[in-house]
Amino acid sequence: MNTGIWFRGDLRRLDNPAVTAALESSRAHDSEAVVHALYIACPKQWELHDWAPIKIDLLWRHLEQFRQELAEFGILLDIEIADDWRAAPKTVLQFCQRHQLSQVHANAEYPVHEQRRDRAVGKWLTDNECSLQLHHGLLLVPPVVKTQQGNVYQKFTPFNRAWREHLALTGIAPLKSWNRITQPLQLEPMPTCPGPRRDSSTWVVGEENCRRALQRYIEEHVQDYDAERDFPALDTTSRLSPYWELGCLGPVTAARALQKLSPEFPYGLEQGADTWLTELAWREFYQHLMCHIPRLSYGKAFQQHTDAFPWRDAKDDFQRWCDGQTGFPIVDAGMRQLKHEGWMHNRVRMIVANFLVKDLRIDWRKGERYFMQNLIDGSFPANNGGWQWSASTGTDAVPYFRVFNPTRQSEKVDPDGSYIRKWIPELRDCPTKQIHAPMLWLQASGNSDYPAPMVDHSEAREAFLSAFKAL
Structure with a gap:
């Protein structure tokens, strides 16, 4: 079975279940098999969703570095430009037909428009003897955590408790690594970025650099996070938030780094690391709410x-x-x-x-x-x-x-x-x-x-x- 990858807000190779699934399928009989991947840049969608020019610049710089890193592992990333997500079904289908793929793996995204896009793509592929397989690679805990009555958590404190209990029960997925291929793939030139850009060069890009920044923060600063996080002049927060947003880093990677600090993870952490983990829980709390409460995607108040x-x-x-x-x-x-x-x-x-x-x-x-x-x-x-x-x-x-x-x-x-x-x-x-x-x-x-x-x-x-x- 020829399988591919559709990257969205998960621009990384490691701790990415969509990548892992595609590689396991494609490399079952040939460790050097080329795996095709797709990223769709949608400038009108960026405008509709109010993307900042500096965020677009960071994305494009990261894509340029990331596709080179992927090529070393036999993953060939196509970057297609389409006006908005209405073009996604046709673009993904053409990608599959071009590379003779029968299956595409991607990680689920949770706001209403993203869910609607994925349903449309899935239908187009199914109608053309292909399939879209979605994974939960954007979150440590997928949006299945509910109260005992089966309702969505609407307060953070009980959510955080249940989120940690789920994490303790399921554990952290082991790191799945792959060897570089013998001969890295040759790449076509990057297309011109279709959106407005503002210089983001003070921020590193590339998966390896982002992982180093995470590791450095965990080793040097996370122990002081609780004591120093409220003082902006100290500037000792992680500054990793752009990488969570674009998916250059995965929450599982962060959890695995914290797990080394406590054998009872997600419990037993010292105060700084524990408070930082709580901030990751806040991020996931809002993702869960977006999944379950559609009106939040339409500018409506929760109350x-x-x-x-x-x-x-x-x-x-x-x-x-x-x-x-x-x-x-x-x-x-x-x-x-x-x-x-x-x-x-x-x-x-x-x-x-x-x-x-x-x-x-x-x-x-x-x-x-x-x-x-x-x-x-x-x-x-x-x-x-x-x-x-x-x-x-x-x-x-x-x-x-x-x-x-x-x-x-x-x-x-x-x-x-x-x-x-x-x-x-x-x-x-x-x-x-x-x-x-x-x-x-x-x-x-x-x-x-x-x-x-x-x-x-x-x-x-x-x-x-x-x-x-x-x-």
Whole structure:
């Protein structure tokens, strides 16, 4: 049986069940057999899903390196360009016919549009005497974890408990490795990237480099994750999120690295590693919700009654938030980091999101979209889940009456102002005692380069609480 691989958000060779299944089938009688693989680039789909140009650039750089790595193992990757996913059935079928394949392996993706695409492809292939075999290679735990009543978990804490129990029961799949072929395959030139690009060269690409970055983080920093993760100036979080999103790294690879730290895995880890594992569980929680609750793919709130909230239509205020000109230093530092790097520290993401929806009362969907349009690690399930968490509209929502005070948050996460000074040059000379609320210093020094706070936080908080309580 001639089998192939359809890569999507799983651009890696190791710990990829679709790759393993195709190789096992193709190499059963010939260890040098060429395995054909496909990646479909869809520029209109990227635009529809608000992919950031820096994310597109990282993808294209990784594809160029990845196809060379695959060729050393006898996997020949075709990169086809199609406008959007409506072309996927025809493109995959033509790929199968071109290489005389009777079966294609891929890893399931969970939002509504992805599921619809895969059903359409599966039908086209079946109608033409071929088949699509889907695996669960994007997750450590497939979306089968349910409550005792058979319902989807809607709170993270019990989900995390059940997720770990499932992981302990099933264990971590052993690493399946393959030898390089005798003569690496010759490759055609890469096609020109069909989408807008922004330089991502500060981020490594290629599966081997991504795996080294993961290993280095586990060995050198994960033990400090719990103690340091809330301090953006330290910059000691893993920065691996773009690689989870594109699938350059697999969650099984991360779990296997953590397993070496505790024979009782997923239990028995020290605090830093255990907290980092919990962050992987959060990522999977949002993937599970996307699979089971279709309305999340259509811009709807998880808590449906909150769709009636009277958000402000305030274009100028939204633009000031985007530009990092709110007058709240921690908010502005985060937004300027996003604009400059295409990335933002996770704790600061929570602060800027909370400010937009609760101080400015601007619809969380606008912030969600702006993040996706700028983040190198933009993940639809995680981004949607995070924004709804901040807006108190989602599952496991922060109670609506919990409203972050941006000044208190700033004092807590950036106590000496190092992060603020890095991203707001207007405040580099501001004394530490005043940097979180610098207006008096700005007035005394005659500095008019940095704006005054655009809202009174206490008044904004009361206005939000009043409006939300009315729901």
